[in-house]
Amino acid sequence: MNVMLEANPYETPGGDLYDSGVAKVEPIQVEEARKNLGKLLEQAEESGTHFALSKYGKTKGFFVPTADYRRYRELDGDPTDL
Numbered sequence: 116m117n118v119m120l121e122a123n124p125y126e127t128p129g130g131d132l133y134d135s136g137v138a139k140v141e142p143i144q145v146e147e148a149r150k151n152l153g154k155l156l157e158q159a160e161e162s163g164t165h166f167a168l169s170k171y172g173k174t175k176g177f178f179v180p181t182a183d184y185r186r187y188r189e190l191d192g193d194p195t196d197l
Contacts, residue, residue: 138183140165148178 143166148155158164159180166178179187188195 138163138165138179140167142167142169142174144168145170145175
């Protein structure tokens, strides 16, 4: 008997919502992000890069591509109109 499990391409059959292998995460200081916001937007959308924004050495937030944000919201059961 063959059993097939269907999973979202970004999920594992075990149910993990985030696969760190899917996205490249780059740390960046808030000041640097301010100076290069346009470039970061393009890089995020083109390559799927996520940016971990830090201030005073502590991660304060993440900058992610719009498609990933939408997918995460849907997986969380709270879709968005963005």
